[in-house]
Amino acid sequence: MKRKRRRRKVEDIALQRIVRLFELAEADARKKDVKGRSRGDRYVQLAREIGMRYRVRIPSHLKMRICRGCYSFLIPGKNARVRLRGDYITTTCLKCGMQMRRPYKAPRPPSRRREKINSKARFNFSKLTAYDILT
């Protein structure tokens, strides 16, 4: 029990650090480059290493900001091209040419069946039968 709790705490701190490193990378990207170098790549590298060491996933919205080919911090309009292609968002790294695709869909109106299940579940979950869910 105790070990589990400690593990969760460690994971929590690791995640906080990852998020913070991405914040720093973002802030650095907006600054003017003095020598044309960015600290963003280094921050991202550290975030990846923390994630691997403590086995914490990098949140997906942040993962999209890393190139899968060269692991650089991607800044759309600067070193990355973002395009909508059919059902995919295609991000091209302008450093190494790697293309990353992520599917996206327009939000659908909520389904009636789902709403029915939700309202029933909220009302009285214990009396819910299989028949209620299927109709």
Ligand SMILES: [Zn+2]
């Ligand atoms: Zn790249």
